[in-house]
Amino acid sequence: LKSDYEFKANAVGVVEEGLSEEGERNKGRYEVLSRIRVFPECTDGLPGIGEYSHLIVVWHMDREREVKLKVKPRGHIDMPQVGIFATRFPPRPNHIATSVVELVNASSSYLTVKGLDAWTGSPVLDIKPYDYWDMVKNAKVPSWFKLFWEERSSQRHYAKNVPWLGP
Amino acid sequence: LKSDYEFKANAVGVVEEGLSEEGERNKGRYEVLSRIRVFPECTDGLPGIGEYSHLIVVWHMDREREVKLKVKPRGHIDMPQVGIFATRFPPRPNHIATSVVELVNASSSYLTVKGLDAWTGSPVLDIKPYDYWDMVKNAKVPSWFKLFWEERSSQRHYAKNVPWLGP
Numbered sequence: 001l002k003s004d005y006e007f008k009a010n011a012v013g014v015v016e017e018g019l020s021e022e023g024e025r026n027k028g029r030y031e032v033l034s035r036i037r038v039f040p041e042c043t044d045g046l047p048g049i050g051e052y053s054h055l056i057v058v059w060h061m062d063r064e065r066e067v068k069l070k071v072k073p074r075g076h077i078d079m080p081q082v083g084i085f086a087t088r089f090p091p092r093p094n095h096i097a098t099s100v101v102e103l104v105n106a107s108s109s110y111l112t113v114k115g116l117d118a119w120t121g122s123p124v125l126d127i128k129p130y131d132y133w134d135m136v137k138n139a140k141v142p143s144w145f146k147l148f149w150e151e152r153s154s155q156r157h158y159a160k161n162v163p164w165l166g167p
Numbered sequence: 168l169k170s171d172y173e174f175k176a177n178a179v180g181v182v183e184e185g186l187s188e189e190g191e192r193n194k195g196r197y198e199v200l201s202r203i204r205v206f207p208e209c210t211d212g213l214p215g216i217g218e219y220s221h222l223i224v225v226w227h228m229d230r231e232r233e234v235k236l237k238v239k240p241r242g243h244i245d246m247p248q249v250g251i252f253a254t255r256f257p258p259r260p261n262h263i264a265t266s267v268v269e270l271v272n273a274s275s276s277y278l279t280v281k282g283l284d285a286w287t288g289s290p291v292l293d294i295k296p297y298d299y300w301d302m303v304k305n306a307k308v309p310s311w312f313k314l315f316w317e318e319r320s321s322q323r324h325y326a327k328n329v330p331w332l333g334p
Contacts (some may be wrong), residue, residue, distance in 0.1 A: 003206035005178040005290050007227050007259040010170055038252075039170035044236035048249030053307035058225075059262055060174050069211035080273055082215030085205075085294045092208055094176040096225055096293045098265050100301050123172050126263045127252045131308050132316055132333045134267050136299065140220035141298050141329070149299055164306070166299045 011123035027096040050106035054130035178290035217273035221297035
């Protein structure tokens with residue numbers, strides 16, 4: 001296998017209502033109810049999904065145009081420069097996002113979710129249930145991430161106020 | 168957006184040593200050390216990744232040829248028929264897998280990981296750090312998943328024997 005291996009996929013759905021602007025991405029994630037429309041070709045894949053409390057949404061960050069391999073996380077604290085694979089930041093190769101969300105409602109073709117950091121119109125590539133294989137006890141993260149998290153937790157939208165979230 | 172929206176990506180790396188046969192997929196996942204080679208074009212994205220204990224590997228299940236929207240989970244217990252999006256099974260639209268793995272070692276172009284359910288040769292589409300945004304406390308799963316999990320836990324490869332795994 002070489003790096004010119006090309007992967008092709010079709011969207012299974014779209015974020016019909018999500019974050020309205022890029023600036024909202026980190027601000028309102030856990031307050032906004034997002035609505036995913038699953039395309040008619042794929043709605044047969046939905047039955048049973050309502051029995052899970054959380055999902056992993058795989059989506060294409062299609063507004064992102066850049067790829068940067070070295071990034072310096074933004075924030076008020078001094079962040080080290082790290083490789084993009086050491087972050088969840090958007091300008092990554094392939095612009096694929098995986099977002100853990102709370103499932104609020106599932107109908108025959110729509111999913112209403114909380115915690116999705118996708119802009120309105122984003123293509124959805126897969127929808128997966130969050131299950132026990134996704135749960136890591138005591139995951140270790142860098143100290144810069146912890147500082148970032150604490151800073152976010154002190155804001156009203158994050159951590160402490162989302163009962164299912166965090167370590 | 169319509170379902171004919173086409174997404175294209177290039178592999179960022181390859182599972183150079185993974186599960187050797189499809190049959191091993193569920194058997195040896197937490198026993199096998201897998202090695203991911205990151206392509207030279209992308210190795211600049213790696214620095215800093217070694218500070219995390221766990222990663223999310225996004226990869227293409229390129230051996231899977233089928234797409235089934237309705238599936239009946241295999242196992243010794245009676246499973247209900249559910250939609251593919253209510254499972255993590257391979258024959259899903261786009262054949263994208265997201266696997267949470269333990270990072271055992273990171274070098275300048277290789278990642279050695281534990282818990283990857285990918286066959287040798289699988290294309291890797293993204294590598295993400297597992298962080299606090301991926302941790303769900305008390306996630307709810309269907310009763311069929313719990314039975315499946317208990318059955319697996321009684322085998323030597325799973326749950327009870329992987330200290331970081333599970334609820």
